[in-house]
Amino acid sequence: MIMVGFLQAQNCTTLASAWRHPDARSDFTSAAYYQAIGRVLEAGKFQLAFFDDRLAMPDIYGGNPAEVVANGVRVVKIDPVVTLMAMGFGTRHLGLGSTASTTYYEPFDVARRFQTVDHMLGGRAAWNVVTSVNDAEARNMGREVHMDHDLRYDRADEFMEIVLGCWDGWEDGALVVDKQTGLFADPDKVHRLEYKGRFLSSSGTFTVPRSPQGHPVIIQAGSSARGKTFAARWAETVFVGHEDLAAGKRQYADLKAEVARLGRDPDMMSINTIAYPVVAETRAEAEDKMALIDSLYKEVDGLSLLSEALNFDFKAKGLDEAFTAEELQGMSGMQAMRDRVMRHTGHNPTVRDFLEITRRGRPREAVVGSGKDVADRLEQWFVERACDGFVVAGTHMPGSFEDFVRFVVPELQRRGLYRTEYTGATLRENLGLPVPARGAWRPPA
Template sequence: MKLNAFLHPTGHHIAAWRHPRAVADAGVNFDHYVELARTAERAKFDAIFLADSAAVRDQNIESASRVARYVVHFEPITLLSAIAAATRHIGLIATATTTYNEPFHIARKFASLDHISKGRAGWNLVTSSGEVEAFNFGREAHPAHADRYDRAREFAQVVTGLWDSWEDDAFVRDKESGLYFEPSKQHVLNHKGPHFAVRGPLNVARAPQGRPVLVQAGSSEAGKELAAETAEVIFTAAQTLAEAQAFYADVKGRLPRYGRHADHLKILPGVSPIVGRTTEEAEEKFAQLQELIHPAVGLSLLSQMLGGADLTGYPLDGPLPDLPETNAAKSRQKLLVDLARREGFSIRQLYQWIAGARGHWAIRGTAKDIADQLEAWFEGHAADGFNVMPPYLPGGLDDFVDLVVPELRRRGLFREEYEGRTLRENLGLPYPHHPAAARAVRENTDRRNVPNPTSTPVA
C-alpha cells in the first residue's frame, strides 16, 4: 500500500495544539516540519502533504482565537522547497487552488519544486471551498461550484501544457557550438479558452518527473469527473468500507473513457489513527484530546464543514436542522448531514465526532487493530493506500511510524525501501512522455509495421 503523511501544523484534531506534547508554534516553526518530514522518510512514506487556505478561515474572533489550524501557517510551496534540501526521498505535495491563482504561476512554481527536489513534487489541485477567500482577491462573492470546476478543468489543461513547453533533451548547452537549446524542441502553448489566454512557453525546463504528480481532492460529482480526467492521486474521505469501495469503483470506472488505466490513479482515503500499546491506552489518548475541545471551536468547525451554515441559536444538544445546499464543500456537507441523520447525532455530538478528522475515517486501537482495518480496506478494493492524518504532532506520527508501520511490514503490505528516485516512481505511476516524443514513437512504430512491397513474404 501507499502511505502519505498529511501534516497539519499541530495535528488534525481540532484541539491538538493544546496537547501537552504538541508544538504550539508549529505553523511558523520550520525545524518542526523538517523533523516530521524526516520521520516520514525514515518510515519510507511516499510523501508528505500540506493543505492550504488563502485566508484565515474562521472569521469568528471568539473561536478563531482558540484554534491553531489555518490561522497562521507557512505558504506550502515555499516550505516544501526548503524541506527538499533537508530530505532525499520523500515526496513533497502541496495544495494550490485553481480558484485564486493563475496557471502560469502554478506551473512555474511546481516545476521549480520538482527540479529543486530532483523529482519529488506533487500538486494537489483544488477549487477553493472557503467563501472568505474571495474577499482577499477583490471578489464580492465566491464563484459558483460548477463555475469553479469548469475553471479548474481548463486550469489543469493549461498547467500540463506549460509543463510540456520543452522536450526532455531540449537544452543541449553546447559551449563549443554556442547552442543553448534546440529550437525545434521548444513548444509554445498559445492557449485561448473561456477562462485563460496563455501564450507560453514556461521559463522552467521540463521537470525531472516529466510532470509533477497531479493530485486531486474533490469528491463531489464534478470532483470525481475531474479526478478521472486529470488526477494521478486522489485524496478522499469515507467512513465505512462499503462507502470507500463504492467510491473506488466509481472513480476507477470512469478512467477508460479518458483512455486511462486503473493503475494510473491511486486512491488514498484519509485516516486519522490514535495508536496505543494497549486498547486502554488508545482510548485514554482519545479522551484526553476530546476533553480539550472548546464548545465555541467545535461549533465553528462544524459550521465551516457544513459550508458556512449558521447554527447560531440552535441548542447544542438538539438535532442538526435542515440546511440549504452549500456553494462551498458540497461533498463534505452531504457526508456530515447523512451521518447526523443516520446516527441521530446532536449538534454537540456531531462536532465532537468531526473534531478529530473533519469527516475522515478516525480509528483507534493497538497497532494490530489499526493494521487489521487498513488491510481490510486495501485488500477489499477500497483504497490503494492511505492519507495518514496524525491527530497531534509530532507524537501521533511517531506512534504510527514506530508501531503500525512495522506491523504492516510483517504482513508484506508496505515497503522496506524506496523503489525509485522520484515520487512518480515510488507511487508506481508511468512517466508522462512529452507529446512530441510520443508522436515520434508512434510514427516509427507505424512505419515499421507497414509491409515492404518489394519484400518476399516469409512462409
C-alpha cells in the same frame, strides 16, 4: 500500500485542537519543526507528505476572527510551498505536495512554481489541485463572493489544460548547454502555448524545462459528483474520506471505472482514504491516548470548521435548530459534506446533526489500538479494494507519526503489505507512476 502524511502549515494535523496536546511541539513557524516531521515520515518510508491549505482563517463563524484566534482554530496558515521546500531540504526520498487553488491563482504561475520545486527537490514534488471553498478566501483575494461550485470546476478544467500545456512546452533533451557549439537549448524542442477558453487564456513560451520526473504528480481530493469527474480526468493520486468499508469498496470501483471510461489506465491513479490512527504498544494504552485527544476538543472547533467548509455561519443557528431548504441549498463549499449529513438524517438537519455526523474538528472514525489492531484495519481496507493506501492524519505532532512508524509500519512490513525501502529517487518511482509523455493528458481522439 501507499502512505501519505496529511499536514497543515500550522500544527500539521487536521485537528484544530492539536496544539493543545501536552506533547505537541509549538515551533510550527520554524524549518526545524517541519524537517523533524519529514525525517519521521521518511524513516517510515512514506511516499508523500501533503500540505492542505486555505486562503483565509476559518472566521466565517460569527463573522469575527476573535474567537477562532483565541482558540487557535487553524488561524496560522503559512505558505505551504515554502514550507514543503524546507521539509524537502531535510529529506532525500520523501515526496512533498502542496495545495494551490485554481480559483485564485493563475495557471502559468502555478505551473512555473511547482515545476521549479520539482527541480529543486530532484523530482519529488506534487500539486494538490483545489477550487477553494468559501467567501472569506474570495475576499482575501480581492473578490466579493466565491464562485459557484460547478463553475469552479469548469474553470479548473481550463486551468489544468494550461498548466499541462506549459509543462509540455519543453521536450526531454531540449536543454543542451553546450559551451563548445554555443547551443543553449534546441529551439525545435521548445514549444509555444496558445490557449483561449471560456474562463482563461494563455499565450507564450514556458520558462522551466522538464524536471527529473517529467512534471509534478497531480493530486485531487474533490468528493462531490463534479469533483469526482474532475479527479477521474486529471488526478494521478486521489484523497478521499470513505464513510465505511462497504461505501469505500463501491466508491473505489466507481471512480476506477470512470477513469477507464475516460480512456485512462485506472492502475495509473491511486485512491487513498483518510485514516486517524491512535496507536500504542497495547490497546489499553491507545484508548487512554484517545481519551486525552477527545478531551482537547472544543465546540468552537467544530462549528468554526463547519462554517469554513460549508461557507455558512453556523453561529447564526441554535444547536437544535433545523436548517431550511434554502439555507442548505446555499451552502456552496464542500457540498459532499452537506449531502452526507442530509442523507444520514433523512430530514432537514440541525447544527447538532452536522457536528455529530461530520465530527468536524475531531478524529472521524479513529482507528484505536495496538500496532496489530491498526494494521488489521488497514489491511482489510487495502485487500478488499476500498483503497490503494492511506492519508494518515495525526492527532498531534510529531508524536502521532512517531507512534505510527514505531508500531504500525513494522507490522505492515512483516505482512508484506508495505515497502521496506524506497523504489527510487523520484515521487513517481515511489508511487509506481511512469514519467508522463508529452501530451499524454489529452483525451483520446
